Amino acid sequence: MASRNNMTELGCVACDDLVEFGAGREGWLVDSPSLLTALDTHSIALANRSVVLVIDWSDGSDPSAPRVKIRPTLSPIEAEFISAIEWLVFDDVRVLALGTSCGYLLIYSLQGVLIHKQIVSPGRIVKLRVRGTKRDLTEDTSSEEICVVMHGVIARFDGSDIQSMLKRWFQETHSQFWNQKRDPDETEHSYGRLPYQLWNVSKYGSCADAAITGIMPPPLMELQVITYAAQS
Template structure:
């Protein structure tokens, strides 16, 4: 009997389409940490430094689309993400100067907006269940900078993209200085325990004890960084500023104005408008986990945000219950590992059948954690929360696991991209 494969080839990406990001130049080129990639069927975007390339990997192949944002001399692309809302699909790029770019799949510029004057390290878009009685879903885009987290509401993004799509605006028609061509967002300071390497908003949470009833909404955010491996915060949507936010909102604009005036005198440059600094909303610290010299590096959220996998600098992966804020599981020996959640159909033995000697097999749908360990050259699937390891798949050097943004009406799938061969495979959700 032929051995069953747990990977199904679904597409192929030619190296010549990605030559400007280093494809095919050396074996294992995809392992370069400066390469950023994101997938959304049937597209894949890969970015490096000052260029992003969009390619199709299905049967309807077309020429690659190359995007070169207008960046400062030392500025580079530091984060990529897809934004699928309805029939509209856009790609988001974050830069080291704190800028957010939105582009269409044809490479048309949709938005250029400042988020914060710091390096954007992560963009995370997902669909979440609404806690209202209507049961409707909503979207949000989370942008993470060093010690700062921003949230763009999905309704604002949707209305902006629909307005852009209806007007069919081109790059020359967009006035990026117009405040109406910006997407509103909330910004919080989460530097209680130093600079964070990654952060995520897990979902809504109840208000603090003894809090008076109000219409304000509160969110839970988890962060991973150098001082604290894990830290958690309650984010308020109100506009009351924290002490740090109040100080920065006064000091930063004054410093920018002073430097601008000084530069104008020295270099006699024309006066240009400076980006307005977004004030901080209130963020309250909840708890943290310190374990020096361990440092938190990457955070992966489950579809509903109830679990988070945090990879640290010592090769450990912590599974955090984001509602109880308790670590419920720990894996060791996974240096430089990447994690993604997936839904799998796992075989369950129901005992012998009454009509034959064959055993009756039933399957249950369960949440699993996929761990890609490049140092070991394997990919593992673990059943949540405390279940066994269900699967181990060998994968060659230079592979990367990818997953589309979370959609409640779409299956939670994991793709494996072999950069050297160009093959894109789907990890089978049927596990025997």
């Protein structure tokens, strides 16, 4: 008996903007080493070294509507580029997290607005891993903690800290008294630094990937730094 492939169509992502990311060539989505992807229940985000494209396929979305393009401010002196990408979901709030080759964590809204910028550690961010609940293509995920993977260190951010920061951002940007644009260079300090834990794992070799499987840190990792948010 022939095997059956049970597949569910999520949506169509065809658009002219994909040409910038190599669309049109055979195997462009899986064979390009510089192309990063992050899949969400409502959208897909694709990134090359300097640009992120967000394509929405949720019900009621207009396929002809302009796509959201994010162009982070990257350091030309350091030849900085986008090195990691992942969705963060907190109840009905969704944001996009980017990691750069200089160790910065950037958080953007669905409209492409920079919400937060923070240095994690000097060096390239290799992966952004999220541990959450209801991780399924048919359900939204509640992000419990975020793991930032670098070659020599691993950082852990608590999801509740990021969620609290996003609530402050949402309240401030939607306040009737908010009538001026923010300076992107001041974003890192406007809501305070996010607290995180940092483990030095360089003595075990170069780290290519990692994942947090519980609340307590793995016992083999050496706790190096705990950074707390500054008091406002």
